[in-house]
Amino acid sequence: MIPYGRQSISPEDIDAVTRVLRSDFLTQGPEVPAFEAALAAVCEVPYAVAMNSATSALHVACLALNVGHGDLVWTVPNTFAASANCARLCGAEVDFVDIDPDSWNMSPAELARKFVLAESAGRLPKVIIPVHFGGLSCDMASIHRIAKNYGVRIIEDASHAIGAVYDGGPVGSCQYSDICVFSFHPVKIVTCAEGGAALTRQADLNARMQRLRTHGIVRDQGLMDRTSEGPWFYQQIELGLNYRLTDLQAALGLSQLARLDAFVTQRHQIAERYSYELKGLPLQLPLVEYAGRSALHLYVVLLKGNWASQRARVFSQLRESGIGVNVHYIPVHYHPYYEALGFRRGQFPVSEDYYSRALSLPMYPDLSHEEQAKVIAQMHAILAE
Numbered sequence: 001m002i003p004y005g006r007q008s009i010s011p012e013d014i015d016a017v018t019r020v021l022r023s024d025f026l027t028q029g030p031e032v033p034a035f036e037a038a039l040a041a042v043c044e045v046p047y048a049v050a051m052n053s054a055t056s057a058l059h060v061a062c063l064a065l066n067v068g069h070g071d072l073v074w075t076v077p078n079t080f081a082a083s084a085n086c087a088r089l090c091g092a093e094v095d096f097v098d099i100d101p102d103s104w105n106m107s108p109a110e111l112a113r114k115f116v117l118a119e120s121a122g123r124l125p126k127v128i129i130p131v132h133f134g135g136l137s138c139d140m141a142s143i144h145r146i147a148k149n150y151g152v153r154i155i156e157d158a159s160h161a162i163g164a165v166y167d168g169g170p171v172g173s174c175q176y177s178d179i180c181v182f183s184f185h186p187v188k189i190v191t192c193a194e195g196g197a198a199l200t201r202q203a204d205l206n207a208r209m210q211r212l213r214t215h216g217i218v219r220d221q222g223l224m225d226r227t228s229e230g231p232w233f234y235q236q237i238e239l240g241l242n243y244r245l246t247d248l249q250a251a252l253g254l255s256q257l258a259r260l261d262a263f264v265t266q267r268h269q270i271a272e273r274y275s276y277e278l279k280g281l282p283l284q285l286p287l288v289e290y291a292g293r294s295a296l297h298l299y300v301v302l303l304k305g306n307w308a309s310q311r312a313r314v315f316s317q318l319r320e321s322g323i324g325v326n327v328h329y330i331p332v333h334y335h336p337y338y339e340a341l342g343f344r345r346g347q348f349p350v351s352e353d354y355y356s357r358a359l360s361l362p363m364y365p366d367l368s369h370e371e372q373a374k375v376i377a378q379m380h381a382i383l384a385e
């Protein structure tokens, strides 16, 4: 089966990990700070805090912005559940902003409309979490302008989007947000096996996220409430977690990061061929450029016209021919956990219509020319009927 996404591992990656296995530190050695420095450099941002997943990074980002009971957080339905779960883990309520039908990202028009209603209802969110779906940046300039009018903080869920460019700078620079989160799961652009990071320009948020990822413990005298009792001394000053990345994972991430541009370029070559070869079919094709370039984590097509109701059949036919298509995403509010919180079908019609017609085609740097030809041929065979 040709998967929809998978990692690309080089001999250098294997060497980097085995070097750590032979070294003194499997965790909390030199690799994590080196990986963080490299991430910060790539993203042109002062601070990067590596963690053991994007889910952890989203949780810590919400905690660092003091999201808690009684607060409200908005994200989009068209995302992985972790973008919403992070708020629930902090005890906050979640609501959703529908997506734009062309970019499949948070719609600034919907956001503006929802803010007007929320303000008159006296129930503004504390934080909004736009998601750079498929690796394409949201319209962050508009989202930032709207949110700042209401004093609302922004976490970018850029799990799909390391290597993307927006408005002349890298996604991750936090030009239009407080915190930006990446995922390093194997299907994402670069991998640590499991891993994530939270980036920020704000020194106070960096310090807070550093201590939340390791139990809320500090060793800095300035943060303690009493004089150090000796070189062993530390204090836990708030409730934190163990969300640390290991040196093994960081070494893999650091080695992968050296190929970030090559990975994104290969993804664009694959996308260009899909877009050229599929353009005559009854499909809406993805935007791969918007005020910059997508990182192209996903290549999603939407079935159009009479085909719109045939997604299940097309999906099965592709799977039967050895093509591991997938669907991103089941709207978050469709999950029983969120239905039990009161969400209903029909509330976010653009995300719901999108979901009913979406197919993610295989997209990863090592997808061979022949494998891609097979995907294209099958799409033509199925949709020619």
Ligand SMILES: *Cc1c(COP(=O)(O)O)cnc(C)c1O
Pocket: 052, 053, 054, 055, 056, 079, 080, 082, 083, 131, 157, 159, 160, 182, 183, 184, 185, 194, 195, 196
């Ligand atoms: C993958 C993903 C996450 C979670 O990432 P993990 O590193 O697996 O925790 C969160 N949000 C989005 C949009 C994702 O695609």
